[in-house]
Amino acid sequence: MTHTIQHAIFIVDYNEAVLESRNTVLFNTIVSQNALLKEKGIKGIYISLKNAPSTQNASFGHLIKVLEKLSQALNIPTALGDYKKESFEHLKQMSADTAVQLFQNVNVAILFFNPSSFKKELCVLLFDTDKDNADKISSELTKLGYSVVHAYDAEDFKLKAMAKKYDMTITHTVVKKASSAPSIPNLSLSKQLIVNLPVFIDTAVNTLVTITGLEAQKIKHEIRPFNEKIPAQVIIAAMKFKGDVSGTFFLVFPRELAVAALEAMLGEHVNGDDTAAITDGVAEFCNIITGSAKTIFSTKQIKVLFELPKTYLSPNVALNASTGTNGVWIDMQLSNKPFYMFITK
Known part of the structure; x- marks a missing residue:
C-alpha cells in the first residue's frame, strides 16, 4: 500500500x-x-x-x-x-x-x-x-x-x-x-481512550463469562448521550478513572438480569427484593471488569487509577456524577439478555 x-x-x-x-x-x-x-x-x-x-x-x-x-x-x-x-x-x-x-x-x-x-x-x-x-x-x-x-x-x-x-x-x-x-467534537474523550475502548468491551465479555459461566457478547456501540430508553428498574455502578486516560465508566444492569448474574456467580439463590445485595453485586461486577481492564492497560504502559464504584437506582442521579454529555454507549448481552455500558468524561 x-x-x-x-x-x-x-x-x-x-x-x-x-x-x-x-x-x-x-x-x-x-x-x-x-x-x-x-x-x-x-x-x-x-x-x-x-x-x-x-x-x-x-x-x-x-x-x-x-x-x-x-x-x-x-x-x-x-x-x-x-x-x-x-x-x-x-x-x-x-x-x-x-x-x-x-x-x-x-x-x-x-x-x-x-x-x-x-x-x-x-x-x-x-x-x-x-x-x-x-x-x-x-x-x-x-x-x-x-x-x-x-x-x-x-x-x-x-x-x-x-x-x-x-x-x-x-x-x-x-x-x-x-x-x-x-460526534467526536462533542465527545470530550481523549483519542487514546477512544482507541482503547475495546479494552473495556473485551474485559467485560471475558470477565462475565468467567465469573458467571453465562454467554456474554457485545452487540453494538455508538457515540451518543446516555440512552434513557432502558428498563425502568436498573442497577447502575459508576466508576471514575484518571491517569493517562480519564473518564467515567457506567455499568447498567436491568434488575432481573443482575439477580440472574449474581445467582450464576454465587451458585445460590438471591432475593430479588434485596436491593442492597443486588447493588453490591453489580458494584463487584464493575470492580472486577475495571480491575481486569487496568491489568491490560498496564501491559500497554498506560497508567490508570480507578476510584471505588458508586451505585445508583436512577440514571439521572448517576449522570450527575459525570461531567460529559455525549459518550460511547455500548449495547451488550448476557445470556441473550441486554445490559449496557457507557463511557463518558
Missing part, C-alpha cells in the same frame, strides 16, 4: 488483496502518522480500491469497521472509492450503519471533503436510482453552493449528459449527512 496527499486528502492506494491483517496494518500505519495529518490539515482519508483484486471477499466488512474506528480515533472522515460498479451495492449495504462514505473516485472525495478546492459555481450531474440517497447527495451539494441536475434513470442520464457539459458527474456514491458522522 502506498499513500499520497492531494488537496488536503490523505489517499491510500490499497493495491493488494484485502485481508484483515492488512486492514490492521493500514489502521496502525495511519494512526501513527497523526502528527503529520494534523500538520498538513488533512480533511479526509480516502482508500482507493482501484488496484485491489476484488471487492467481494469477507474482509471488506472488516475494512469498513476499521475505517469507522479510524475516523473515531483521528476525528477525520473516511471513505472508500475507485471500486468496481458491480461492487457498489454490496459496499453500500456493508457500510449502511457506519459513517464511512463511498465515493466513485478521488475527485468526488475532494468535492465533499475539501470543497474549497473547486470553483464555487460548480455544475454537477447526479445519477442515482436510489431517490433517498440521491436526495442526500443533492442536499449536501446544494449546501456547498453547487448547481445539481438529477437523472433518475439510465435514459434520462444519457439525454442530460448529451444536452450540456457538466463540471462533474457523480454516480455510485454514498454521502453520510453530518448528523450521522462520529
Whole structure:
C-alpha cells in the first residue's frame, strides 16, 4: 500500500488483496502518522480500491469497521472509492450503519471533503436510482453552493449528459449527512481512550463469562448521550478513572438480569427484593471488569487509577456524577439478555 496527499486528502492506494491483517496494518500505519495529518490539515482519508483484486471477499466488512474506528480515533472522515460498479451495492449495504462514505473516485472525495478546492459555481450531474440517497447527495451539494441536475434513470442520464457539459458527474456514491458522522467534537474523550475502548468491551465479555459461566457478547456501540430508553428498574455502578486516560465508566444492569448474574456467580439463590445485595453485586461486577481492564492497560504502559464504584437506582442521579454529555454507549448481552455500558468524561 502506498499513500499520497492531494488537496488536503490523505489517499491510500490499497493495491493488494484485502485481508484483515492488512486492514490492521493500514489502521496502525495511519494512526501513527497523526502528527503529520494534523500538520498538513488533512480533511479526509480516502482508500482507493482501484488496484485491489476484488471487492467481494469477507474482509471488506472488516475494512469498513476499521475505517469507522479510524475516523473515531483521528476525528477525520473516511471513505472508500475507485471500486468496481458491480461492487457498489454490496459496499453500500456493508457500510449502511457506519459513517464511512463511498465515493466513485478521488475527485468526488475532494468535492465533499475539501470543497474549497473547486470553483464555487460548480455544475454537477447526479445519477442515482436510489431517490433517498440521491436526495442526500443533492442536499449536501446544494449546501456547498453547487448547481445539481438529477437523472433518475439510465435514459434520462444519457439525454442530460448529451444536452450540456457538466463540471462533474457523480454516480455510485454514498454521502453520510453530518448528523450521522462520529460526534467526536462533542465527545470530550481523549483519542487514546477512544482507541482503547475495546479494552473495556473485551474485559467485560471475558470477565462475565468467567465469573458467571453465562454467554456474554457485545452487540453494538455508538457515540451518543446516555440512552434513557432502558428498563425502568436498573442497577447502575459508576466508576471514575484518571491517569493517562480519564473518564467515567457506567455499568447498567436491568434488575432481573443482575439477580440472574449474581445467582450464576454465587451458585445460590438471591432475593430479588434485596436491593442492597443486588447493588453490591453489580458494584463487584464493575470492580472486577475495571480491575481486569487496568491489568491490560498496564501491559500497554498506560497508567490508570480507578476510584471505588458508586451505585445508583436512577440514571439521572448517576449522570450527575459525570461531567460529559455525549459518550460511547455500548449495547451488550448476557445470556441473550441486554445490559449496557457507557463511557463518558
